[in-house]
Amino acid sequence: MAPRPRKDGNKDLAGLNLYRKTDKRNGKTYYTYRDPVSGKSFGLGTNKEEAIKEAVAAIHATVRHQPALVDRVKAPEESKLFSAWLVEYRELYAARGLSASSQRNVGMRINRLDKVFGGIGIREISTMDVAKYLKGLTKEGKAPMARAMRSLLRDVFLEAMAEGWCTDNPVDKTKAAAVTIKRGRLTLDLWKAAHAEAKQPWLKRAMELALITGQRREDIASMLFKDVYDDHLHVVQSKTGARLRINTDLRLEVIDMSLDSVIKSCRDRVLSPHLVHHHRTISRAKAGQKIVLDTISKEFAAARDRGAEALGIDLGDTPPTFHEMRSLAARLHAAEGRNPQALLGHKSAKMTDMYRDSRGAEWIDVA
Known part of the structure; x- marks a missing residue:
């Protein structure tokens, strides 16, 4: 529908989104600015010159002008x-x-x-x-x-x-957003319950490797038998590129397992280069093949939920994921007197401290 024609009395204000109106009671003329985006009107009083200045300022404040071509040519x-x-x-x-x-x-x-x-x-x-x-x-x-x-x-x-493209950094004066940690921490009791409920042998091995080595899901899935030599498991972290040599004698007393015993458990009747692998052919997945990351997460979540049900606990809206074993590993190794920073491959102790924070999921012993 065509816009309503502007009254003759307002033609001198064209292009400024300004309108005038005369109050019949006192005969005074008032000026109003109408925002073309929101449609809202703002009163500007009776002074025409001041109303025009205000309108021009509003237009320049709300519209980003592209530099003129002559300026762009002169100062590329x-x-x-x-x-x-x-x-x-x-x-x-x-x-x-x-x-x-x-x-x-x-x-x-x-x-x-x-x-x-x-x-x-x-x-x-x-x-x-x-x-x-x-x-x-x-x-x-x-x-x-x-x-x-x-x-x-x-x-x-x-x-x-x-490189000389600009002279200042507009980001420095901004404030970083406050992040509320939502994901729940994994406790040892829940880990044990989930481990008992794990239906696939490869999931048990993956959980054991994650808890003893403290490595990420991607690195657990990529571990190879050929990476075990000179009594060490050699890991190149996919996220940071950190190169770790983890002694196969590494042991977690709280679960009565060593890295060496878990690696030996990974060897079965199926010939595979991967520590964590399918032990039988299922659909597209063939025996010996590497486990894809989504399958690891999905199967762990199922075992975790069954374990929580067995314990009679409510995990809430943000239950712990497979990655939370990295935090649990840091806490358990620290409790047994080891350095979790070296194990997790962190460059700073501050990052390790974040992983060691149980976020209220565990009891604090007071002497």
Whole structure:
């Protein structure tokens, strides 16, 4: 439907979203600004010149203007798009030699940034732009993602400053989103109950390896018999690239198991290069094949739920996942006098302390 024609008395205000109205009671003329986006109207009083200034200021504040072509031609360095810098940043990040999984995860995050800021000049991105984006993620319940994107954005701008693409970092003045830890911790009692309820032999072996070595699900699934030599299990962590030599004499007294005994249990009648493998052919999975990650998570969750039911406990809305065995391993090894930081492959003690925090899932003994 065509818009209603503007009254002749308002034609001198065209393009400013301003309207005038005369009060018949006192004869005064009042000016009103109508926001073209929200449709809301705002009174601006009786002074025409002041009303026009206010309207112009509002328009400039709500509309991002693309730099004029003449300015872009005269000063091309100042109008380089953020997307152009991301092309170079990808190469710089790849040169750091991080693991394939890290490269993949960061690559997906860079794609997100490209969609949001790619069409904007890198020097035009303000702290408000960044804060608005991060706040939007937090409101969507993605506080951990907001923290990760803030960290990446900060690094992106630091590298851009080093290359002369911009002169300041708009991320520095933003505030990192507060993250509420939701996932429950795994207790030893629940681990034992889930282990007893594990129906597949490979799941029992995977749980035992995870608890004794403290390694991630991806690294447990990738362990090979050929990695066991010189009385050590050699692990190259997929996430960080950390190279660990874990002595096969390593033992957890609380479950009365050693790494050596678990590795021997992994050997069965099926010939396989993998410590954790299918012991019989099921559908597409052939005997001896590696267990896919989703299957590990799914089968552990099922065993965990059966174990919780046997114990008569309610796991709530955020039950512990397979990854929580990494935290339980850190706590158990520390209780037996070992250094969990070295075992988990952490560079900082602060990160290990986070894993050692039971988040109230365990009792604290008081002398």
